[in-house]
Amino acid sequence: MVVTEELRALYGVAVKSWRIFLSYRLWMVSDIMLGFFFVGQALLIGIGLTGQRNSPALQRLTGYSDYLTFAVLGFMVLGFGLTFMSGFVWSVVDELYAGTLEYSFASPMRRITFFLGNVLVRILLSFIYMAVYVPLFVFVFGVRINPVGFLKALPVLLIGTVGMIGFGMAAAGIVLYLKDPGPFINILEMLVFALSGAMYPVTILPEPLRILARAVPYAPTSEAVRKVVAFGYSGSVWEISYLLLISTLYALLGYITYKWSEKQAKIVGLKSY
Amino acid sequence: MHAIDVRELRKSYPKKIPLPFRKVEWIEAVKGISFRVRKGELFGLLGPNGAGKTTTIKILTTLLEPSGGSAEVLGYDIRKDAREIRKRINLVAEGERTLYWRLSAYENLKYFARIYYVPKNEEKERIEQLLRLVGLWERRNDLVMNYSRGMKQRLAIAKALINDPEVLFLDEPTLGLDVQSAVFVREFIRKLVDEQKKTVLLTTHYMAEAEELCDRIAIIDHGKIIALDTPSGLKRLVKGEDAVQIRVRDLSFQGIKSLPWKLVIVKEDAERGTVTLRGHVSEEDLPKVVESLVKTGAKILSVEQKEPTLEDVFIKLTGRALRD
Numbered sequence: 001m002v003v004t005e006e007l008r009a010l011y012g013v014a015v016k017s018w019r020i021f022l023s024y025r026l027w028m029v030s031d032i033m034l035g036f037f038f039v040g041q042a043l044l045i046g047i048g049l050t051g052q053r054n055s056p057a058l059q060r061l062t063g064y065s066d067y068l069t070f071a072v073l074g075f076m077v078l079g080f081g082l083t084f085m086s087g088f089v090w091s092v093v094d095e096l097y098a099g100t101l102e103y104s105f106a107s108p109m110r111r112i113t114f115f116l117g118n119v120l121v122r123i124l125l126s127f128i129y130m131a132v133y134v135p136l137f138v139f140v141f142g143v144r145i146n147p148v149g150f151l152k153a154l155p156v157l158l159i160g161t162v163g164m165i166g167f168g169m170a171a172a173g174i175v176l177y178l179k180d181p182g183p184f185i186n187i188l189e190m191l192v193f194a195l196s197g198a199m200y201p202v203t204i205l206p207e208p209l210r211i212l213a214r215a216v217p218y219a220p221t222s223e224a225v226r227k228v229v230a231f232g233y234s235g236s237v238w239e240i241s242y243l244l245l246i247s248t249l250y251a252l253l254g255y256i257t258y259k260w261s262e263k264q265a266k267i268v269g270l271k272s273y
Numbered sequence: 274m275h276a277i278d279v280r281e282l283r284k285s286y287p288k289k290i291p292l293p294f295r296k297v298e299w300i301e302a303v304k305g306i307s308f309r310v311r312k313g314e315l316f317g318l319l320g321p322n323g324a325g326k327t328t329t330i331k332i333l334t335t336l337l338e339p340s341g342g343s344a345e346v347l348g349y350d351i352r353k354d355a356r357e358i359r360k361r362i363n364l365v366a367e368g369e370r371t372l373y374w375r376l377s378a379y380e381n382l383k384y385f386a387r388i389y390y391v392p393k394n395e396e397k398e399r400i401e402q403l404l405r406l407v408g409l410w411e412r413r414n415d416l417v418m419n420y421s422r423g424m425k426q427r428l429a430i431a432k433a434l435i436n437d438p439e440v441l442f443l444d445e446p447t448l449g450l451d452v453q454s455a456v457f458v459r460e461f462i463r464k465l466v467d468e469q470k471k472t473v474l475l476t477t478h479y480m481a482e483a484e485e486l487c488d489r490i491a492i493i494d495h496g497k498i499i500a501l502d503t504p505s506g507l508k509r510l511v512k513g514e515d516a517v518q519i520r521v522r523d524l525s526f527q528g529i530k531s532l533p534w535k536l537v538i539v540k541e542d543a544e545r546g547t548v549t550l551r552g553h554v555s556e557e558d559l560p561k562v563v564e565s566l567v568k569t570g571a572k573i574l575s576v577e578q579k580e581p582t583l584e585d586v587f588i589k590l591t592g593r594a595l596r597d
Contacts, residue, residue, distance in 0.1 A: 005390040012387025016373065016380070023375040023416075099370030103432075106334050106366075108359040109388040179290065266338040268287055269331070 009109040013117025017091070021121060031125070032132055035079065039133070042071035042199060043141055061201045063230045072143050073229060074198030076130060077157065077222045081164040083126045085192065087119030088168035089185055092175050111262065115172060119165075149229035156228050156240060160221025163247030166254030167217055173254075173261035177268070197222045217243075217250050274348050276440050276472040277310035277333060283341035284328050302328045304496035305342060310474055312439075315466045317487035318476040319583065321595050325496040326476035327367060330442050333474070334364050347439060360390065363438040365429045367445045374418035378409050378428050381417060382435060389436035403431040407461070423454025430461065441465065443475040447482060459486055480583040480595060492587060499590050504583065511581040511589050514553040518579050519563070521571040524548045528569025534562055537594040539584060547574060551584065551594065 021027060046067035047053055059065040091114065095101035104114055137143040171188060175181040195202070195212055197219035202210055213219040224243045227236035285299040303325040310316040318326045331337040333346055335355040344351045346358045365371075372381050382400045391399060404410040407427040417425060426446065433441055446462065447455040463486055465471045477483050483490050484504045491501040500507055519536070522545075529536055529550065540549035554562050563573055587595040 008393065009388045009390065012384050015387075016376065016384040019380060020373060020375050098374075099368060100373055102336060102366060103364075103371050103385075104388060106336055106359065106364050107385070107388040108356050108390060110356075114388075177290065263338075264291075266336070267340075268290065269337060 006110060006113055009107075010113050010117045010120070013104075013109075013114055014120045017118050017121040018124075021125070028125075028128075032129055035075065035129055035133055036136060039068070039072055039075060039137060039141065042075075043068045046071070058201070061203055062226065064226065066144065068137075068141055069143055069145070070201075070226065071199055072137055072145075073226050074196065074222045076133075077160070077225050078193070078196045078198040078218060079129065080123075080126050080157065081160065081196070081218050081221060082189075082192065083122035084119055084161070084164045084168035085171055085188070086168075087122040088115050088165075088172035089175050089181075089188075091115060091118035092172050093181050093185060096175075096181070115169070119168075146229060149232075152232065153225045153228045156224045156236075156243065157221065159240070159243050159247050160217055160224065161247075163217030163243070163250040164221065166247070166250030166252070169254030170250070170257040173258035176265045177261045192216065192218055195219055214242075215246075217246050220246050274312075275309040275345075276312045276314070276347060277308075277316075277474060278345045279309070279329075279333070279342070280307050280344065281305045281342035282307070282329065282332060282339050282344055284325070284332060284337065285340045301340075302496055303332070303339075306491075306493070306496070306498045307342075308491050308498060308501060310472060312472050313466065313470045315462070315473045315475070315486055315488045317483040317490040318474070318493050319478065319480065319483040319487075319490050319587075319595070320476075320493035321478055321593075324478075324493045326478075326493055327444055329493075330364070330444050330474070330476060334362060334442050335359060360436065361438060362440045362442065363389075363433040363436055364442040365426075365433045365444060365446055367448060371429055372417050372425060372432065375416060377414045377416055378404060378420075378431075379413040381428065382432060385432050385435045391436060399435065399437075403434055406434075407431045408457075421454075423450050423457070426450055426454060426458060427461075430458065434465075438471070440472045440474070443473060445476055445478070447477070447479065455482075462486060478595060480587070484583050490583070492583075492590065494587075494591050500586065507583060507586045508581050511553070511585045514581065514585070514589075515555060516579040516581045516585045517552060517554045517559060517562075518575075518577045519550045519566065520547055520574040521550065521566060522547050522574060524550075524566075524571045525569045528571070529566070531569075532562070532565050534558065535588070535592065536562070537588050537592070539594045551579075551588065553585070553589070 046055065053068060054065040055067050056065065058067055058070060062070060064070040092101065095104065105111065175184065178184055195209065195216055195218065197213060202213040202219045205213055220239070220243045224236060224239040227239045282303055283301065283305050284303040285301045287297040287299055289295065289297055291297045306329065318329060320326050328337065332339050333344060333351065335351055335358055338352065347361050349357045351358060379400060382403065383396070386396045386400060401410065404413050407430060409424060409428060409431065417428065420428065443462065447458050450458065459482060462473060462475065466473055487504065489501065489503050490507060491498045500510065534552055534554055536550040536552035538548055539551045563576060566573060584595060
């Protein structure tokens with residue numbers, strides 16, 4: 001009974017979130033175009049700098065010679081990973097600014113249900129976008145994706161997902177506590193993007209940034225996924241083990257941060273309105 | 274058992290967000306208030322803006338943690354049994370941006386039905402019943418953004434009834450509404466108590482509203498309850514004292530301070546340049562008051578003797594007016 005009630009609440013949040021998203025019709029179009037231009041630019045920058053699509057330097061650093069395939073895989077991991085952060089963070093911020101958050105929080109539904117309902121919609125959107133991107137990338141840019149390697153990478157992506165959910169929960173916890181969370185989220189998103197290793201291997205970053213990149217779960221997920229696609233599980237033991245460790249740590253950190261900030265929010269109030 | 278039992282409730286807010294190594298000053302918004310609300314009672318918290326009314330409601334609806342004291346709603350402790358309380362109560366918060374404007378009225382209620390665990394087989398019927406009750410059934414598929422303020426408030430009330438709550442918390446339910454909508458909301462609230470036997474705790478800074486609606490009223494000022502009784506009981510505090518209302522133009526604010534009678538400004542009409550003063554002045558003193566006001570340069574427009582109201586109670590207790 002309790003589980004059924006909570007599942008219905010989860011469904012309710014997801015439907016509400018989906019309908020609100022659909023009410024801004026141009027969002028979906030702009031989201032899809034953004035991803036398409038992102039990869040297009042990656043190709044053009046790569047070709048512009050090296051004069052060709054394949055890079056021996058990239059091959060030495062990552063095992064991938066085709067920069068576009070490298071960037072597309074990174075982009076897909078980042079896009080998927082960001083759904084959790086966006087789902088957690090924007091669900092709080094949008095409703096804080098709109099003034100509706102308190103009404104939802106005053107209901108008996110568990111707060112995690114509220115977040116997960118929003119995340120579900122983002123995951124669905126992420127899959128829709130991927131379904132549009134992949135054929136586009138293949139036909140327009142000639143990206144080569146090995147389906148077997150791709151399937152092998154899915155469990156690794158799942159491990160990374162645990163860490164990325166933890167990261168999203170920690171971010172949502174901080175957002176809940178801030179008076180004006182907008183600038184914090186902008187900085188966080190830029191930081192995640194820069195340190196995700198989506199566009200370039202993190203090994204080329206200066207040491208402090210490299211350490212930072214490996215300390216958030218996005219780059220380790222991208223690295224592990226790419227490694228598994230290219231070399232299988234046996235060639236990626238170190239990357240998978242590290243991802244397991246960091247994902248576990250982020251899951252714990254996310255839970256603790258969120259619980260702490262939820263408690264704080266009950267002391268200082270929801271600040272953003 | 275009381276529906277609401279509040280004992281020495283306190284709440285302090287930090288002036289700035291508390292961070293490690295930051296010394297934070299705390300402001301006490303609620304300073305040890307106690308009251309009990311009986312089941313089926315319409316109880317009002319009356320006070321000016323910033324008196325601590327909304328904070329009290331947020332604590333009782335488990336949105337905020339108290340800094341001290343205790344409270345029970347329907348026998349459940351607000352600290353330990355938050356989810357049990359939330360299942361049995363609902364809330365109309367202050368302001369109009371509490372619903373999803375980009376959804377229709379029907380979609381809004383469907384969302385709230387689900388997060389309040391309304392059984393699936395009852396959902397459809399209950400939504401229809403509530404939308405009909407607040408007169409929005411014909412407009413159920415319109416987006417809330419196209420509703421008037423009054424319609425939004427009626428929908429907020431329908432939302433607050435979605436889980437058939439035993440206790441309803443209404444925070445300034447008629448604030449900003451036009452007269453017709455405010456009348457509808459007041460009559461509706463009274464019916465909820467009289468016909469459906471709901472317990473209602475409402476906050477307001479409209480004295481007439483509190484007087485007309487509430488079975489009992491707690492007057493709250495600067496985070497403290499300064500009086501608690503039935504409307505007639507409260508008015509007995511000023512029984513036998515003559516309330517006088519004087520409307521003047523060109524009033525010198527310094528001038529009235531020097532008068533030996535306690536007169537407070539209850540209304541200012543900037544457009545017409547008039548000010549309405551109110552206070553307790555005996556029949557013998559009234560000509561002297563008028564004469565003194567004229568001496569300060571004020572033009573007297575009208576002088577009326579009034580039945581004592583809750584405004585007079587508030588003036589007597591605080592020395593200030595509780596302005597609408």
